[in-house]
Amino acid sequence: MANIEALFERYVHTVIPSKEEAVRRIASSREPLTVYLGIDPTGPDIHLGHSTNLLWLREWIAAGQKAVLLIGDFTAQIGDPTGKDAARASLTRAQVEENMASYLDQVHKILAPGSFQIAYNSDWLGPMTFTDVVKLASHITVQQMIVRDMFQRRLEAGNPIHLHEFFYPLMQGYDSVALNIDAEVGGNDQFFNMMMGRELLQSLKHKDKLVITTKLLEDPTTGKKIMNKSEGRYVSLRDSAEEMFGKIMAMPDSAIIPLLTYATTVPLARVTDAERRLISENPKNIKQEVAREIVTLYHGDVAARDAQDSFEKIFTRGELPESIQEVSSVSGNSWPESLVAWELAESKAAAKRLIEQGAVRLNGEKVTDWATGPNLKSGDVIQVGSREFRKVK
RNA sequence: GGGGGUGUGGUGGAGUGGUCAAUCACAACAGACUGUAAAUCUGUCGGCCGAUCGGCCUACGUAGGUUCGAAUCCUACCGCCCCCA
Numbered sequence: 188m189a190n191i192e193a194l195f196e197r198y199v200h201t202v203i204p205s206k207e208e209a210v211r212r213i214a215s216s217r218e219p220l221t222v223y224l225g226i227d228p229t230g231p232d233i234h235l236g237h238s239t240n241l242l243w244l245r246e247w248i249a250a251g252q253k254a255v256l257l258i259g260d261f262t263a264q265i266g267d268p269t270g271k272d273a274a275r276a277s278l279t280r281a282q283v284e285e286n287m288a289s290y291l292d293q294v295h296k297i298l299a300p301g302s303f304q305i306a307y308n309s310d311w312l313g314p315m316t317f318t319d320v321v322k323l324a325s326h327i328t329v330q331q332m333i334v335r336d337m338f339q340r341r342l343e344a345g346n347p348i349h350l351h352e353f354f355y356p357l358m359q360g361y362d363s364v365a366l367n368i369d370a371e372v373g374g375n376d377q378f379f380n381m382m383m384g385r386e387l388l389q390s391l392k393h394k395d396k397l398v399i400t401t402k403l404l405e406d407p408t409t410g411k412k413i414m415n416k417s418e419g420r421y422v423s424l425r426d427s428a429e430e431m432f433g434k435i436m437a438m439p440d441s442a443i444i445p446l447l448t449y450a451t452t453v454p455l456a457r458v459t460d461a462e463r464r465l466i467s468e469n470p471k472n473i474k475q476e477v478a479r480e481i482v483t484l485y486h487g488d489v490a491a492r493d494a495q496d497s498f499e500k501i502f503t504r505g506e507l508p509e510s511i512q513e514v515s516s517v518s519g520n521s522w523p524e525s526l527v528a529w530e531l532a533e534s535k536a537a538a539k540r541l542i543e544q545g546a547v548r549l550n551g552e553k554v555t556d557w558a559t560g561p562n563l564k565s566g567d568v569i570q571v572g573s574r575e576f577r578k579v580k
Numbered sequence: 581g582g583g584g585g586u587g588u589g590g591u592g593g594a595g596u597g598g599u600c601a602a603u604c605a606c607a608a609c610a611g612a613c614u615g616u617a618a619a620u621c622u623g624u625c626g627g628c629c630g631a632u633c634g635g636c637c638u639a640c641g642u643a644g645g646u647u648c649g650a651a652u653c654c655u656a657c658c659g660c661c662c663c664c665a
Contacts, residue, residue, distance in 0.1 A: 347660060347661075420607085433616095434617085436617060436618080437616075437617040437618075438617095438618075439619075440615095440616095440619075443618095470615070470616090470618070471616050471618075472615085474615095474618075498616085498617090499616095501617095502616060502617065503615095534626085534627065534628085535629095536626085537609085537624095537625085539632095540609090540610080541609080541610070543610095543624085543632080544610045544611060544623070545611060546609085556631085557631085558631045571610090572610065572611095572617095573617065574617065
């Protein structure tokens with residue numbers, strides 16, 4: 188019983204109808220309850236923001252309950268409009284399949300293969316006829332749709348709302364009906380869609396679904412998302428150990444506690460301990476511990492330790508990394524031409540700027556003049572900024 | 581169907597005939613400093629060429645036009661928003 192209550196504490200934001208009711212239902216049910224997590228395979232990456240749901244699911248499964256991972260292959264193919272004003276490009280079947288394979292690999296880093304079921308919403312959304320859709324739509328009013336804050340904001344700002352955007356909550360909501368599900372879990376930003384599913388399930392099957400929303404990784408000082416996929420600022424579960432470690436270290440200090448709380452499984456006592464230490468201690472140490480913890484989760488102890496060593500080596504002590512990408516030098520190439528060829532600069536103009544700014548080093552010596560071509564020999568190391576290295580073959 | 585608006589760089593958003601490759605903010609990149617790829621401060625931020633001055637090319641929804649000269653004016657088209665019906 189105690190472990191069931193604990194299910195609704197750490198990662199959870201809200202439970203509808205209530206946490207108490209959820210606990211009661213689990214305890215009083217003869218059968219395990221089934222919860223589902225829906226994800227749309229719109230890109231190849233799952234990021235740390237999604238990991239909260241997966242970590243929660245792992246506990247749910249450990250508590251003897253059932254889980255379904257619902258892949259929104261149908262919705263992804265049409266294109267999810269919930270983003271900004273521009274309609275997102277639709278994905279082809281092939282892209283979706285590629286993303287799905289990649290998603291499962293990532294999910295398996297947290298949830299053991301076989302510990303959950305997989306469902307695809309194209310199975311029931313694909314065969315629906317226009318008649319089915321109209322009938323489904325009749326259960327929801329426009330007023331119910333436009334209360335959603337995203338729609339409200341766009342109405343106020345005079346930004347377009349396309350009619351088809353109303354169908355996404357409807358489709359996602361219908362997933363609950365098709366699965367005849369007991370509960371759904373998702374990030375707090377998915378609250379509206381999950382409630383839509385609850386509404387439909389009640390209308391169509393007179394069944395009362397639990398809605399469990401999890402905490403989002405947000406910066407407590409700015410309220411902004413720490414993982415921002417549309418701005419390309421996120422830690423992917425596919426990232427290498429070193430990338431992951433580095434990206435976490437580049438996060439603002441204010442992200443330390445949210446990451447430790449919602450993206451790891453360390454005991455909560457350690458979180459309060461970290462909060463206390465942040466006051467007196469160098470935040471760098473605590474951030475490193477968080478990075479280490481997260482990398483361990485996805486890459487294991489050894490890789491995490493190596494990632495930390497390599498980070499300290501390059502950034503704290505300014506030494507060269509273990510392995511450096513090798514490039515061949517073309518004699519006669521000027522500095523800008525070489526930098527572009529080695530993918531260290533986007534254009535020759537950019538390369539010149541980098542040199543002018545003192546960002547380019549040859550064997551540790553600043554390159555000051557772009558006009559006098561590089562005189563390179565095998566083994567020379569070129570560095571741009573603090574993290575890009577190339578070695579001449 | 582009628583009327584009024586609007587469309588700018590990765591994003592938001594200025595600019596309404598030349599001094600606009602386009603104020604500013606965010607993002608990004610670099611430098612300094614540091615406690616790290618945090619914070620802060622400074623700088624850079626379309627491309628090409630000439631050894632920093634300079635020159636050329638491409639760009640402000642699309643296609644034309646007016647003009648010595650257009651992101652800025654005109655016409656058509658496309659997209660979007662609002663109001664009336």
